[in-house]
Amino acid sequence: MMRSLYAGVSGLQNHQTRMDVIGNNIANVNTTGFKKGRVNFQDMISQTLSGAARPTEEVGGVNPQQVGLGMTIATIDTIHSQGSLQSTGVNTDLAIQGNGLFILKNGDKSYYSRAGAFGIDENGLLVNPANGMRVQGWMVEDIDGQSFLNTSRDVEDLVIPVGSKDPAAATSEVNLACNLDKRTPEIPEGATAADIQEGTWTLDKKIYDGFGNEHRMTINFTKVNGVNNQWQATVVIDPDSEISTNPTLDIGGNGNDGNTFIVDFDNLGALTNVSDGQGDALNQGTIQIPVSFDVLDSTPDGTGAVERQTFNLTLGEIGSYTNTVTQFAETSSTKAYKQNGYPMGYLENFKIDQSGIITGVYSNGTNRVMGQVALASFTNPGGLEKAGESTFVESNNSGEANIGPSGIAGKGKFIAGALEMSNVDLAEQFTDMIVTQRGFQANSKTITTSDQMLQELLTLKR
Known part of the structure; x- marks a missing residue:
């Protein structure tokens, strides 16, 4: 008689625990990155009334007789299924589409999370603003002036110093890809200034010195009189300045060649040769002409030293038509499509891509x-x-953390400007709640009925 009472008690206790888990799931239905729990039951040990007997020549086998002593909780699992993604538009919000977890640090203690509602603190650290835990990753290393991102190193705090300076960089390369109109008239001897202007095509591009000052580079292309498919080019730096910048070229590697060079094309419009007045020529591979000019290092009293700056003027590859100076019977085009200098700047914003x-x-x-x-x-x-x-934190049965960049070992990818919502399904939870309630109610009936039977037993003496 007492076995049924204790079996009912175990049912009540463990259904209460299951209801606790369901209640926690429902409470966190809108918690960012929350992973729902699930309770599984198993029966408790059974009391054997009689054991099993194997078959004999006269009779068959006999099954064991056992009475169960109730039930207990087998597991309370955390279900790490993917939650829905909600767009927020905040560039520090991150969601993970995959199985990875963010790494957060509180001192030397590591934590792991799917909640990516991050922000930037006073020192520029990327943190969880709710508790100040620091998001981990890898910062760029500067080695010999080159930036490298080494993801094989130990993780460290991520710093985004909004407002920090980016130092100015001098232009070291200018790439041309213009077209010179084959139909441009030649300039005859004794031509007027108007004739010269009409027969000259000017290419204009901004460049920068090492202090971040802006300069204007112009290249004047003039068709050579009496020679087919040949143009004379003159490089000028800051043509409107009262102070001469003294631009010079170095085509053959023999020093100062002035600021003028000759460009030759074949009948199909492709670049074939570049030369200077001293007979130095470049006619193979990619044509790069070193150009040097004076930069005045100004001081408050109006004086300053003159420094020499050099950049490569790239005309393109011999025989090519892609990103190269060409000559076709089409309107001349001005296209210096790339120069790599820039003035000083400040960090205004940042973005995070799918790789983090x-x-x-x-x-x-x-x-x-x-x-x-x-x-x-x-x-x-x-x-x-x-x-x-x-x-989350590591346990004895989770295994050690496998840390790496996204896209490796099923870690997934990042979705910036979004958050992962809870993976709790309310319809499932309400259904489990009904089942749990009925299970609890049925176990309470077991106790009530057992009590009534005990009461009947006590009345036998009357």
Whole structure:
């Protein structure tokens, strides 16, 4: 008689626990990055009234007789299924589409989370603003003037110093891709200034010195009189300046060649040769002409030293038509499609792509990779322990964190400007709630009925 009472009690207790888990799931239905729990039951040990007997020649076998002693909780699982993504438009919000987890640090203690509602603190650190935990990743390393992102290093705090300076960089390369109109008339001897202007095509491009000062580079292309498919080009730096910048070329590597060079084309409009007045020529591969000019290092008293700056003027590849100076019977076009100098700028904004790479956007128009957000994955994510504040920590059965960039070992990818919502399904939870309630009610009936039977037993003596 007492067995049914205790079986009913175990049913009540464990259905209460299941209801606790369901209640927690429903309470966190709108919690960012929350992963729902699930309770599984199993029967408790059974009392054997009689054991099993094997068959004999006279009779068959006999099954064991056992009475169950109730039920208990088998597992309370954390279900790490993907939650829905909600767009927020906040560039520091991150969602993960895959199995990875963010790595957060509180001192030396590591936490893992799917909640990506991040922000930037006073020091430019990328943090969880709810608790100040620091988001981990890799910052760009500067080695010999080159930036490298080494994801094989240990993770570190991510810093986004909004408002920091990007130093000016001098122009070291200017690439041309213009077309010179084959139909341009030649300039005869004794031509007037108007005739010269009409027969000259001018290409204009801004360049920068090492201080971030802007300069104007012009190249005047004039068709050579009496020679087919040949143009004379003159390079001028700051043509409107009262101070001469003294531009010079170095085509053959023999020093100062003035500021004029000759460009030759074949009958199909492709570049064939570039030469100077001393007979130095370039006629193979990609044509690059070193151009030097004076830069005045101004001081407050109006004086300053003159420095010499050099950049490569790239005309393109011999025989090519792509990103190269050409000569066709089409209107001349001005296209210096690339120069790599810029003035000083400030970090105004940043963006995070699907790989978690953080790119800074500066006021001078440059974009620079600053770092990358790291992800962790586990052999058994269900073995992680919940540590509160939407975080997890490693346990003995989760395995060690496999830390790396996105897209590796099923870690997934980032969705910037979005958050992952809870994976709780209300319809499922309400159904489980009804089943749990009925299970609790049925177990209470078991106790009530057992009590009535005991009462009947006590009245037998009357």
